Amino acid sequence: MPTETPTDKAELDRAFSELYRAHLRDVYSYSYYRVGNHHDAEDLTEQTFLQAYRHFERALRESNGRPLRPWLIRIAHNLAANFYRDRSRKPESAIDDAGMISSPHTTESLVEGREELKTILDGVQQLPDDRREALIMRFALGMDNREIARALGRSDGATKVLIHRAIRQLEEEMSDSDDR
Amino acid sequence: MTGDASHNLSGSTWDVERLLGDALRPIEPPERLSGRFEDTLSAVTQAAAEELSDWAEELSESELRALRDPRNWLRPVVAAGVGGAATGALVLLELRRRGRGQTKGRLRSVANRVRP
Numbered sequence: 001m002p003t004e005t006p007t008d009k010a011e012l013d014r015a016f017s018e019l020y021r022a023h024l025r026d027v028y029s030y031s032y033y034r035v036g037n038h039h040d041a042e043d044l045t046e047q048t049f050l051q052a053y054r055h056f057e058r059a060l061r062e063s064n065g066r067p068l069r070p071w072l073i074r075i076a077h078n079l080a081a082n083f084y085r086d087r088s089r090k091p092e093s094a095i096d097d098a099g100m101i102s103s104p105h106t107t108e109s110l111v112e113g114r115e116e117l118k119t120i121l122d123g124v125q126q127l128p129d130d131r132r133e134a135l136i137m138r139f140a141l142g143m144d145n146r147e148i149a150r151a152l153g154r155s156d157g158a159t160k161v162l163i164h165r166a167i168r169q170l171e172e173e174m175s176d177s178d179d180r
Numbered sequence: 181m182t183g184d185a186s187h188n189l190s191g192s193t194w195d196v197e198r199l200l201g202d203a204l205r206p207i208e209p210p211e212r213l214s215g216r217f218e219d220t221l222s223a224v225t226q227a228a229a230e231e232l233s234d235w236a237e238e239l240s241e242s243e244l245r246a247l248r249d250p251r252n253w254l255r256p257v258v259a260a261g262v263g264g265a266a267t268g269a270l271v272l273l274e275l276r277r278r279g280r281g282q283t284k285g286r287l288r289s290v291a292n293r294v295r296p
Contacts (some may be wrong), residue, residue, distance in 0.1 A: 005251070020217070028209035045209065046217050053221060120199040139204035167196050174194040
């Protein structure tokens, strides 16, 4: 991404195209894991980039050369919150097995692996919203603590604690389910 | 389930981070999404441009004519001048009032000193 704010419209549009190409997959992945289906994920991704386009010049100016990915994810996060509020619902279904489909497995481990992944995805769905989102950002988008902190509007320290607690909670729940 | 193989060395917990890495894979957006976004963006910018152009057209028929008339430029200048003059007059009046007050005060003190 350019570090200086483009001055004319064409330059600004070029910079935006670059941002779009660089982060389409991130925004789509985040949206998908938030809403749980491809149809709504497409809508959410489109709305995120439209809103980003409207405020792009200002965002570039105020970012001081820092990456804009957290800003984009924050837009998607806010829009997803509105999405749930408007429809008064949570995701229709648990996150489906999109991740599992693309995971490389040997034939022998396939069935067992899928079961493990299903258990962990179910666990992720049961987490409080902020913990679930932090894990999506960390594992699906590969964001570091600082980026996640910026996207969630928290401090780096609070984000580190949030992720740690989310993982601990999942570990405990999976151990409990193993004991049953 | 793979059971023990999925547990950490302590045997008490799952290797949750590895599982999360496997389960939460990035999702490839459908190819049609880029085309769809470009279409929407074009429609939005086109609509914005038309709205701006409509606004400019409306303005050119009524307000723009008035704005172009130099007689209308004079009004704000006169208004500012009148406002400035009125303010100046008020300041002068206030200074004179204070000046008179001070003179009266000085006369009173002289009179007091002269009195036995």
